[in-house]
Amino acid sequence: MSAKEKDKKEILQTPKGMRDILPEDYAYYSIIYDKIESIAEYYDFKPIQTPHLEKIELFTTAVGETTDIVEKEMYTLKTKGKDHLALRPEGTAPIMRSYIANGMQSRPQPVLLYYKGSFFRHENPQKGRLREFQQFGLEILGERKGVAEATIIKIFLTAIQELGGKDLIVHINSIGDKECRNAYKKELISYYRKKINHICRDCKNRIKTNPLRLLDCKEEKCQEIKKEAPKMIDYLCQHCREHFKDTLELLDAFEVPYIVDHTLVRGIDYYSRTVFEIFPAPTKEEETKNMEETKGVEILEEENKKIIIKKKESVSALAAGGRYDELGKILSKKEIPASGGAIGMERLISFLKERGVKPKAKKKPKIFFVQLGTSAKFKGFEVTERLRKAGIPISQSFAKEGLSDQLKIASKLNIPYAIILGQKEALEESLILRNMDNRSQDIVLINDIVEVIKKKIK
Ligand SMILES: [Zn+2]
Ligand SMILES: [Zn+2]
Known part of the structure; x- marks a missing residue:
């Protein structure tokens, strides 16, 4: 390289x-x-x-x-x-x-x-x-x-x-x-001074710089000494x-x-x-x-x-x-x-x-939104906003262009309904609502879509 x-x-x-x-x-x-x-x-x-x-x-x-x-x-x-x-x-x-x-x-x-x-x-x-x-x-x-x-x-x-x-x-x-801790620190220092040859190097430093941290030592050799050390609770x-x-x-x-x-x-x-x-x-x-x-x-x-x-x-x-x-x-x-x-x-x-805790998945959408062609994409945003404001979660594919590709994704995700917006529908202010199970389709006006969906997915 x-x-x-x-x-x-x-x-x-x-x-x-x-x-x-x-x-x-x-x-x-x-x-x-x-x-x-x-x-x-x-x-x-x-x-x-x-x-x-x-x-x-x-x-x-x-x-x-x-x-x-x-x-x-x-x-x-x-x-x-x-x-x-x-x-x-x-x-x-x-x-x-x-x-x-x-x-x-x-x-x-x-x-x-x-x-x-x-x-x-x-x-x-x-x-x-x-x-x-x-x-x-x-x-x-x-x-x-x-x-x-x-x-x-x-x-x-x-x-x-x-x-x-x-x-x-x-x-x-x-x-x-401050007051009672100082008395305790003195006791702790004098206890550790007596053990100075048996404690780790860090603890030798702690005696001078930060004696309370002696109780924090994780070194094996200091554990027994720590156990016997004076306890703050007796000096409160x-x-x-x-x-x-x-x-x-x-x-x-x-x-x-x-x-x-x-x-x-x-x-x-x-x-x-x-x-x-x-x-x-x-x-x-x-x-x-x-x-x-x-x-x-x-x-x-x-x-x-x-x-x-x-x-x-x-x-x-x-x-x-x-x-x-x-x-x-x-x-x-x-x-x-x-x-x-x-x-x-x-x-x-x-x-x-x-502990096996998993963040909850978002509410599973019941609608897959298929958009075909450029004018449909513009209209599509209006439709999406209506659904979002009505609190209806949708799923859609941003990458796939063709109808059958998009419907395949919808059935893979087990989504029960698809709404399809093509060029023709966009001009007519309508949508196709498709039941993914029995493949039946209805034409619904964009103005009515929220109500119709609400009834279907109740
Ligand atoms: Zn005190
Ligand atoms: Zn130590």
Whole structure:
């Protein structure tokens, strides 16, 4: 292959980690967005759209300098006007920016918003991660109570279940607030310092840069150490403890299946108190195996009935989120209690496919529209519009020219009636209505066609 030919071939490839969404897959995006949007709208969430590009500082400040997202995964660029911009790697910081910048604090609180669209992270595509991916997010700004995060969890769960993804489990944890978390971090650091010779290289770094992420380590050698590590829940201050308890009580009332997962932390600085992830529930066999591996753990005094189910490390969450009371302060020095979460669209689509969920086919048309000759094609548009406005779905062939070819398609598709518009009919403002089963034909005026068809296909 010549160099030039090779260049041409490369032009046709999408950038690494990015891809075309073809009609078959697009149908999945549509059913998910339709479902979740209708539920969100019902509960009074309003749509919002922020730019795909934001100033870099928004993310370095809000998400945190030492997070993977900012350190390794952000797409950044310098514009001709010398602005430093980033393709948005996540949705929450832009929503909070917009809330503050547009004075939404003066609206009745809380403000309930939803958003959807593409996000960008420079991830390793070998792990099956896309560099352009889609999310659907819910955010509740201006609400201090746990009802906000419980509502978000409940809506996500309901949407996924109604789409056909039945067995789900919510992993939930509290990572406290600034005060109690600092005390916990100290304990965690001192625990890991004692084990420094037995932990992976990443964890050695995490001790200095982002100690909570120690609990996130997937390395084999760190798992036992992680299991014995101090638990945030034992260090929660009175307020954080009450908040967590209220949130869990609401989840009980909403009949949300959940487990308290002490190793759940989120990789972003702005989270405080509640963090959650939604997973496919483990199968019966996995559950028995896990019960044998882990003894029942007392979580809160009231929670001793709950059993920890270790999640499979390889399974990624369908949805995730949490409370981010600190973010408002980070961006504007104002107190803005808030919580939110997002569904990972690609992850959810593959989950629904695994469960055999198929997007519903459009209503099967009962009419095949055959058009013959140029003047018929012009008239044909008028006829089609009459049928469309009357809500009568039709099928037609744009490529085939001849009558018998088109009728063949109609019988192949098992469509019971055909309407035929030729030159002669076009001049006479009429159509031929053909019964595909017995091949009988009637001539019908274009003016009457909607009524005649409605009677036939009743
Ligand atoms: Zn490790
Ligand atoms: Zn606290």
